Amino acid sequence: MRRAGGQRQTLGPIANFPLANMRNSVTYRRISVALTCVFLATCPVMGESAGRNTITIRNFTFSPNSLTISAGAAVTWKNLDGEPHTVGSDQGLFRSEALDEGDSYTFKFDKAGAYRFICSIHPTMSGTIVVK
Amino acid sequence: MKAIEHTRRDTLKCLAAGSVGTLFAFSAGVFIPIDLARAASPDDADAGRAVFSFVQISDSHIGFKGEANPGVPATVAQSIDLVNALPIRPSLVIHTGDITHLSKPDEFDFANQLFSGLRVAELHTVPGEHDVIDGPGKEYFARFGKPSDGRGYYSFDSGGVHFVALINVMNFKASGLGALGNDQLTWLENDLQQHSSSTPIVVFAHMPLWSVYDAWGWGTGDADQAMSLLRRFGSVTVLNGHIHQIVRKVEGNVTFHTARSMAYPQPRGGDGPGPGPLKVAPELLPKLLGITSVRFVAGTGSVSLDDNSLA
Numbered sequence: 001m002r003r004a005g006g007q008r009q010t011l012g013p014i015a016n017f018p019l020a021n022m023r024n025s026v027t028y029r030r031i032s033v034a035l036t037c038v039f040l041a042t043c044p045v046m047g048e049s050a051g052r053n054t055i056t057i058r059n060f061t062f063s064p065n066s067l068t069i070s071a072g073a074a075v076t077w078k079n080l081d082g083e084p085h086t087v088g089s090d091q092g093l094f095r096s097e098a099l100d101e102g103d104s105y106t107f108k109f110d111k112a113g114a115y116r117f118i119c120s121i122h123p124t125m126s127g128t129i130v131v132k
Numbered sequence: 133m134k135a136i137e138h139t140r141r142d143t144l145k146c147l148a149a150g151s152v153g154t155l156f157a158f159s160a161g162v163f164i165p166i167d168l169a170r171a172a173s174p175d176d177a178d179a180g181r182a183v184f185s186f187v188q189i190s191d192s193h194i195g196f197k198g199e200a201n202p203g204v205p206a207t208v209a210q211s212i213d214l215v216n217a218l219p220i221r222p223s224l225v226i227h228t229g230d231i232t233h234l235s236k237p238d239e240f241d242f243a244n245q246l247f248s249g250l251r252v253a254e255l256h257t258v259p260g261e262h263d264v265i266d267g268p269g270k271e272y273f274a275r276f277g278k279p280s281d282g283r284g285y286y287s288f289d290s291g292g293v294h295f296v297a298l299i300n301v302m303n304f305k306a307s308g309l310g311a312l313g314n315d316q317l318t319w320l321e322n323d324l325q326q327h328s329s330s331t332p333i334v335v336f337a338h339m340p341l342w343s344v345y346d347a348w349g350w351g352t353g354d355a356d357q358a359m360s361l362l363r364r365f366g367s368v369t370v371l372n373g374h375i376h377q378i379v380r381k382v383e384g385n386v387t388f389h390t391a392r393s394m395a396y397p398q399p400r401g402g403d404g405p406g407p408g409p410l411k412v413a414p415e416l417l418p419k420l421l422g423i424t425s426v427r428f429v430a431g432t433g434s435v436s437l438d439d440n441s442l443a
Contacts, residue, residue: 059405082198083408084234086265098234098265101198121261121301122349124308 054078055127057085057099057119065127074108075129085119095120182430184291187215187222187252188336189423190373191393193262194243195233200396200409207421208246210442211394214423216251222425223291225252228373228391229260229301229338237271244275259284260338260374261301269302285316287323293428294327296320298337300352308349310339317357324361332367332428332435339374342381342388345401350375362386369426369435375407377420378439389437391424418443 056063057079067075077087079099087105088095093115096105109115109131119125192208201207215225227247232239240263247255256279263272273282280286284299298320300310312320327333335341341358344350352358362368368386376398381388396409397420412420422441428434 060408081406081408082200083406084262084265095267098262100234118306120267121265121304122308123304123306124349 056080057087057125060085060119060122060125062117062125062127066130067127068130068132069109071110071112071131072108073131074106076104076106078102078104084121085125086121087117088120090116090118090126181432183220183427184293184430185218185220185222185425185427186224186226186290186334187218187423187425188226188228188371188373188391189215189394190228190391191230191260191376191395192227192243192246193230193233193393193395194246195236195239196395196409198396198409200411201417201421204395205242205246207418207442208243208394209249210418211421211423212246212249214440214442215425216249218425220425220427222252224254224256225250226295226297226336226371227255227257228336228371229258230262230373230393231257231260231272231276233262233395235263235265235269235271240271240275254290256288256295256297256336258297258299258336258338259301261304264301283316283319285319291428292430293332293334296323296333296335298335298341298358300337300339300341300355304349305353307346307353309346310337310349310352310355312352312354312358317354317361320358321361324365327365329364330366332369333362333365334369334371334426335362336371338372340372340379340388340390341370344375344379344390348401348407350401350407359386367435369437371424371426375401376410380437387435387437389424392420392422392439392441394421394423397421 053067053069053073053075055067055075055077057077058081060081060083062077069075077096077099079085079101082101084098084100086096086098094107099105109129112131115129115131117127117129189211193204194208196204215222231243257276259269259272259276263269279288280297284302285297287294287296289295298312298316300312303311303313305311337352339352340350341352341355363384363386366385370386370388371391373391373393375390376393376396377390377400378392379390397412398407399410419441422439425438425440427436427438
């Protein structure tokens with residue numbers, strides 16, 4: 001993020017100029033690019049939800065709570081809640097450690113079948129992985 | 133403890149606002165606010181009767197670093213200072229669980245280091261679900277399992293009061309409610325049989341032993357079986373944490389009371405999408421954290437609960 005560094009250096013003096021004078025300046029464009037980079041880098045929700053086989057945890061809910069994958073594929077759960085959660089198979093096949101805010105857990109499914117999972121400390125939270 | 137100098141009128145205002153030094157007395161199931169100034173000088177108020185007091189602390193969540201309180205060690209230390217500054221030195225302290233946030237060894241060790249600052253002879257604990265988040269609760273029981281022989285439930289007597297510590301954070305049911313389980317209920321029945329109905333009872337657990345908000349799991353599925361064993365007693369005080377706010381209920385001779393957290397507040401039941409940490413304005417945070425002191429006056433059958441916030 002070299003541009004973000006450049007932004008920090010130039011923002012002080014530039015901030016004193018009227019915006020109209022900046023519109024076509026190179027510095028202004030650099031700031032725009034830098035801000036866009038910062039926005040994308042600090043927006044993991046967008047990135048994660050677009051990721052393959054990722055289940056996010058937010059507001060005490062797995063999303064999506066049902067996912068179909070091929071045998072041999074891995075699923076990643078990521079906790080975005082301020083409250084920690086766990087992910088565990090209700091048949092004991094897998095179980096994560098406590099996932100604090102921002103933590104992830106990945107498990108690879110080798111055999112076909114339907115695997116129900118819950119949060120062990122908030123068991124109203126549940127979902128299913130279908131492996132084909 | 134600024135409120136202890138207040139007049140009765142101030143006290144009632146205080147009660148209405150639910151702020152510093154809220155004090156309630158329960159006598160034979162009747163709910164009465166009592167004068168805090170009177171409570172602060174028990175020698176005058178209780179005319180020579182022996183006073184036994186203890187303190188409930190809860191939900192220290194050591195290891196929590198979220199935006200709802202980036203300075204948990206500091207607010208826990210302030211809570212401990214509040215205990216040490218009480219006008220009547222408590223005989224013991226109970227911690228109603230969620231000592232740590234993630235059950236990590238270093239979190240337990242840091243918590244123990246902070247609790248060593250309590251100028252109180254005894255600290256009794258029950259685990260919260262955050263203390264046994266690994267399932268079996270290895271780290272919790274290694275440190276706090278001795279009184280219960282690794283089971284989590286135990287009892288002891290102090291100041292003429294029978295204390296019962298229960299565990300309801302293992303083996304959650306699909307409902308999300310806490311569970312006591314048959315082994316513990318059988319033990320409770322045997323334990324209580326050894327005491328007469330006039331013995332004051334204090335029961336403490338992490339999750340509420342009454343239905344506060346079932347949709348968020350704020351209750352214990354088989355608590356009714358425990359309560360049916362307790363109804364014959366003349367004075368029963370049921371204390372818990374878990375929900376990071378004060379909620380109380382009086383039912384016959386049974387007083388239910390939940391304590392504030394020392395770490396961060398939570399929303400009221402059903403307020404928002406879930407029971408996660410609640411971020412409030414920085415100046416509001418210390419008003420929502422604190423401790424509960426409990427006082428028994430011998431011979432009167434009355435117990436008073438006093439919630440003190442950090443500010």
